[in-house]
Amino acid sequence: MSGPSTFVPKSALGRWFESRLPLGGLIHSSFIVYPTPRNLNYWWTFGGILSFMLVAQIVTGIVLAMHYTPHVDYAFLSVEHIMRDVNWGWLIRYAHANGASMFFVAVYIHMFRGLYYGSYKAPREILWILGVIIYLLMMATGFMGYVLPWGQMSFWGATVITNLFSAIPLVGDAITTWLWGGYSVDNPTLNRFFSLHFLLPFMIAGVVVLHVWALHVVGQNNPDGIEVKNTERDTLSFTPYATGKDSFALVCFMIFYAWFVFYTPNFLGHADNYIEANPLSTPAHIVPEWYYLPFYAILRAVPSKLGGVTLMFSAIVVLAFLPWLDTSRVRSAKYRPMYKVFFWAFVAACIGLGYLGAQPPEGGYVIAARLLTVYYFGFFIIIMPLLGLFETPKPLPASIADAVLGKGGLAAAQH
Amino acid sequence: MAIATTAEPTRRDMLFIATGAAAAVAVSSVAWPLISQMNPDASTIAAGAPIDVDLKAIPEGGIVTVKWRGKPIFVRHRTKKEIDEAAKAPLAGMPDPQADSARVQKPEWLVVIGVCTHLGCIPLGTAGSRGEYDGWFCPCHGSVYDTSGRIRKGPAPKNLEVPAYAFATDTKLTIG
Numbered sequence: 001m002s003g004p005s006t007f008v009p010k011s012a013l014g015r016w017f018e019s020r021l022p023l024g025g026l027i028h029s030s031f032i033v034y035p036t037p038r039n040l041n042y043w044w045t046f047g048g049i050l051s052f053m054l055v056a057q058i059v060t061g062i063v064l065a066m067h068y069t070p071h072v073d074y075a076f077l078s079v080e081h082i083m084r085d086v087n088w089g090w091l092i093r094y095a096h097a098n099g100a101s102m103f104f105v106a107v108y109i110h111m112f113r114g115l116y117y118g119s120y121k122a123p124r125e126i127l128w129i130l131g132v133i134i135y136l137l138m139m140a141t142g143f144m145g146y147v148l149p150w151g152q153m154s155f156w157g158a159t160v161i162t163n164l165f166s167a168i169p170l171v172g173d174a175i176t177t178w179l180w181g182g183y184s185v186d187n188p189t190l191n192r193f194f195s196l197h198f199l200l201p202f203m204i205a206g207v208v209v210l211h212v213w214a215l216h217v218v219g220q221n222n223p224d225g226i227e228v229k230n231t232e233r234d235t236l237s238f239t240p241y242a243t244g245k246d247s248f249a250l251v252c253f254m255i256f257y258a259w260f261v262f263y264t265p266n267f268l269g270h271a272d273n274y275i276e277a278n279p280l281s282t283p284a285h286i287v288p289e290w291y292y293l294p295f296y297a298i299l300r301a302v303p304s305k306l307g308g309v310t311l312m313f314s315a316i317v318v319l320a321f322l323p324w325l326d327t328s329r330v331r332s333a334k335y336r337p338m339y340k341v342f343f344w345a346f347v348a349a350c351i352g353l354g355y356l357g358a359q360p361p362e363g364g365y366v367i368a369a370r371l372l373t374v375y376y377f378g379f380f381i382i383i384m385p386l387l388g389l390f391e392t393p394k395p396l397p398a399s400i401a402d403a404v405l406g407k408g409g410l411a412a413a414q415h
Numbered sequence: 416m417a418i419a420t421t422a423e424p425t426r427r428d429m430l431f432i433a434t435g436a437a438a439a440v441a442v443s444s445v446a447w448p449l450i451s452q453m454n455p456d457a458s459t460i461a462a463g464a465p466i467d468v469d470l471k472a473i474p475e476g477g478i479v480t481v482k483w484r485g486k487p488i489f490v491r492h493r494t495k496k497e498i499d500e501a502a503k504a505p506l507a508g509m510p511d512p513q514a515d516s517a518r519v520q521k522p523e524w525l526v527v528i529g530v531c532t533h534l535g536c537i538p539l540g541t542a543g544s545r546g547e548y549d550g551w552f553c554p555c556h557g558s559v560y561d562t563s564g565r566i567r568k569g570p571a572p573k574n575l576e577v578p579a580y581a582f583a584t585d586t587k588l589t590i591g
């Protein structure tokens with residue numbers, strides 16, 4: 001959609017630079033004149049919010065790394081040192097710890113948005129799969145970051161998660177030992193997790209570039225799920241329209257984020273993580289961070305180790321196949337009356353699994369987790385393919401301009 | 416003349432294959448150290464050397480936990496009743512059937528690695544929290560072990576692992 005840039009810098013120096021490295025033209029075509037569908041709603045502002053959160057995590061993280069010591073004897077103390085001694089250390093650490101949660105809030109909204117409006121369908125498959133890769137990298141980063149403060153939850157979370165790999169037949173134990181660099185989670189593990197926790201966000205940044213590139217090749221989807229037919233009528237330029245809307249949404253999101261940081265900074269964490277790691281005593285309930293809970297519930301719903309681990313990883317991998325599992329020709333749930341119902345039931349199932357992941361694995365909780373796990377997979381593997389055959393979609397508007405402005409508004413859109 | 420149809424290998428083909436082969440050797444010889452460095456290093460292995468446990472200090476019915484290779488080792492001085500329970504339990508229906516006699520050297524001493532074979536939590540063994548088979552109960556996902564450390568219920572696939580050990584004297588146990 002973005003053609004060759006016609007950008008010509010005003011100053012002579014600018015033109016001299018531009019003819020040697022067309023950076024200005026790239027920014028101009030990607031973020032100024034880039035055409036965005038004129039019907040985008042606020043659910044489309046989370047991409048910008050996510051980019052901001054990635055930068056926020058990198059900035060606060062680099063500062064934390066200046067004061068943190070990745071050694072089993074000092075890690076816990078160095079985090080306390082950050083909290084008590086380092087100037088503004090409490091703020092930076094709380095911003096980083098809650099920032100991880102906000103990052104996940106934003107990514108979940110962003111993903112459900114894609115699911116609702118069919119943003120994964122052709123020609124956006126690669127764009128969607130790059131998103132799934134970013135999500136996986138985020139999960140790995142968040143997991144390893146949570147190990148760094150070396151509290152009880154850090155240690156036991158790391159033990160349980162690394163042990164997932166021991167379920168792999170034949171080579172499982174060798175892989176686990178290799179991941180640990182020892183016979184259990186210990187100093188070598190903490191050290192490598194710190195190194196990787198530092199590295200992965202930069203890899204995420206790299207995949208984000210590919211993600212945005214793919215986006216700018218195929219163009220944004222939109223609430224009506226129909227392609228742009230006429231750039232003049234159906235789109236608005238990125239600046240000031242999208243920039244303005246994104247900035248406003250970002251400010252609102254920052255208020256939400258700041259509320260956690262300043263008023264309830266430990267609400268999303270677990271009290272046991274303020275107890276230093278003790279390899280000889282397991283806490284009564286091991287609970288991962290909230291953003292992993294639905295998957296943890298799936299893991300525990302299965303009464304077999306290999307089965308649970310396989311199902312848990314499949315729950316994420318299945319997302320990558322979505323473009324081919326969904327057989328409907330209509331993208332947006334706005335025009336899919338049956339899909340809309342199954343979609344909201346799916347959202348409820350994910351929240352339900354999240355709740356169950358935090359409960360003890362007994363009795364009714366396990367049964368409920370099994371039912372919701374069946375729905376989770378059923379939604380992707382059964383409902384999605386069949387719905388395309390059985391559902392009668394509502395008629396689509398002829399164009400984006402028609403959808404927003406109605407037939408009479410067309411003249412207005414013509415400028 | 417189409418060069419591509421020449422049957423004779425050319426000097427360029429030769430260089431191409433030689434370069435490819437050299438690159439393959441180079442990549443694998445660099446990859447190996449990069450992968451291998453993640454495995455336990457010499458000091459970690461040295462710190463995992465055998466340890467001694469004084470058995471005099473463990474009364475009948477008592478369990479002592481010692482740390483070896485970063486993991487807890489349970490040394491349990493079993494009572495007559497516990498030995499009988501372990502010996503008489505029917506193997507049929509156990510997830511990982513194994514006779515008690517194959518898991519102990521002396522019936523009164525059970526030595527197992529105190530790591531749940533499900534996902535690595537430490538099962539509870541204090542009186543009152545041992546679970547219905549009088550052995551251990553793992554609070555993480557509810558695995559129940561018996562007085563021989565065998566898995567009887569729950570998601571764990573295997574019995575508690577028995578480490579290599581030997582009775583150096585009647586009262587001294589060497590683990591490792």
Ligand code: HEM
Nearest residue numbers: 057058061062064065068093097100142145146148149201
């Ligand atoms: C994708 C971006 C990132 C995410 C999701 C993330 C997540 C986390 C989480 C969940 C924690 C545990 C916080 C706690 O409970 O105390 C943490 C800690 C930490 N992170 Fe990050 N992080 C990210 C980026 C970075 C970067 C780029 C660096 C360094 C360059 C970094 C350095 C640290 C350090 C030193 C700690 C330990 C101090 C502490 O626990 O507060 N992080 N991270």
Ligand code: FES
Nearest residue numbers: 531533534553556
């Ligand atoms: S770790 Fe023991 S039951 Fe899961």
